[in-house]
Amino acid sequence: MSNVYDLIIIGAGPAGITASVYAARKRMRFLVITKDIGGQTAWSGEIENYTGYQFISGAELAAKFEEHMRKYSIEVKEGEEVMEVRKKDSIVLIKTGKGEYETKIVIIASGKKSRELGVPGEQEFKNKGLTYCATCDGPLFTGKDVAVIGGGNSALDATLQLMNIAKRVYLINITSGLTGDQIMAEKIKRNEKVSILNNARVTAILGEKLVKSIKIEQDTNEQNIAVEGVFVEIGLTPNSGFANEVDKNKSGEIKVNCHNETNVSGIFAAGDVTDVPEKQIIIAAGEGAKACLSAFKYLAIH
Numbered sequence: 001m002s003n004v005y006d007l008i009i010i011g012a013g014p015a016g017i018t019a020s021v022y023a024a025r026k027r028m029r030f031l032v033i034t035k036d037i038g039g040q041t042a043w044s045g046e047i048e049n050y051t052g053y054q055f056i057s058g059a060e061l062a063a064k065f066e067e068h069m070r071k072y073s074i075e076v077k078e079g080e081e082v083m084e085v086r087k088k089d090s091i092v093l094i095k096t097g098k099g100e101y102e103t104k105i106v107i108i109a110s111g112k113k114s115r116e117l118g119v120p121g122e123q124e125f126k127n128k129g130l131t132y133c134a135t136c137d138g139p140l141f142t143g144k145d146v147a148v149i150g151g152g153n154s155a156l157d158a159t160l161q162l163m164n165i166a167k168r169v170y171l172i173n174i175t176s177g178l179t180g181d182q183i184m185a186e187k188i189k190r191n192e193k194v195s196i197l198n199n200a201r202v203t204a205i206l207g208e209k210l211v212k213s214i215k216i217e218q219d220t221n222e223q224n225i226a227v228e229g230v231f232v233e234i235g236l237t238p239n240s241g242f243a244n245e246v247d248k249n250k251s252g253e254i255k256v257n258c259h260n261e262t263n264v265s266g267i268f269a270a271g272d273v274t275d276v277p278e279k280q281i282i283i284a285a286g287e288g289a290k291a292c293l294s295a296f297k298y299l300a301i302h
């Protein structure tokens, strides 16, 4: 048998997993290459907008996605990072940290990752009190004072989780008011454990072996706030750096048409990594399904 796959799917978040279920049902010869299973869904706290589940935790939904994928005997390279995607003649070459693969079609479903603050101390205290995932690391800060940096939905979601666990939560927001969903903002404003600091900018993370405080600038005043945990929740950036040949918008999102085609024939993309408006689980899953069906049609005529 040739070493060339029909399809390689990069990523196993909602978009990649859904594409894989469709590909299995179409009996395509394919492979999934992914750093992890579940993607951002696994970091989400409470999910109340995935049809069919009035309430489900992110971890539970990610586990259900994985269970659905594993029902088919799908070849999955888990823990493998794609470094390069390149078209050569009619084949797409994929280079990872562990090997090289050839395929007729690729679906890039690599989603997004957390944006960094870019202040002194951030790199030094990563995983030493500073984290980008409240769902994963929140329980480590039970009964402690923590800061959440940001004011959008990610920051509000983190604050909602942490206010049930931590002793006090400082929500450090650079703009004049919270920009995330009103329902979440109202719940947070009513909670006495949360102090919201608007117009406030973090300028440094301080500590010794572990985080001890953050330095903030609010209006023209500078102050240190003693915290043991810092949750950076200032948005996301697309995982698209490895795909140099495809057109992207100025945010780095891969441009796709309504069939999930990029400008390069045989390279499709789906979910949060693309310029499709609105980044939601149900949208990413739908886009993954659509990308796979488009890929299947492409295979039939190429």
Ligand SMILES: Cc1cc2nc3c(=O)[nH]c(=O)nc-3n(C[C@H](O)[C@H](O)[C@H](O)COP(=O)(O)OP(=O)(O)OC[C@H]3O[C@@H](n4cnc5c(N)ncnc54)[C@H](O)[C@@H]3O)c2cc1C
Pocket (backbone or CB within 6 Å): 010, 011, 012, 013, 014, 015, 016, 033, 034, 035, 036, 037, 038, 039, 040, 041, 043, 044, 045, 046, 047, 048, 049, 050, 080, 081, 082, 083, 109, 110, 111, 112, 113, 154, 157, 158, 239, 242, 270, 271, 272, 273, 279, 280, 281, 282, 284
């Ligand atoms: C805190 C938080 C809360 C949220 N809450 C909700 C909510 O309540 N409801 C809702 O609908 N949406 C919510 N979202 C958004 C939702 O999670 C995303 O829209 C959705 O997960 C996007 O799916 P995706 O498959 O496109 O990408 P992702 O979920 O980002 O998955 C990307 C996948 O690609 C893999 N990957 C990345 N780079 C590479 C690489 N180079 N090589 C190999 N693999 C790679 C990753 O490991 C991962 O498996 C939330 C997001 C966050 C961060």
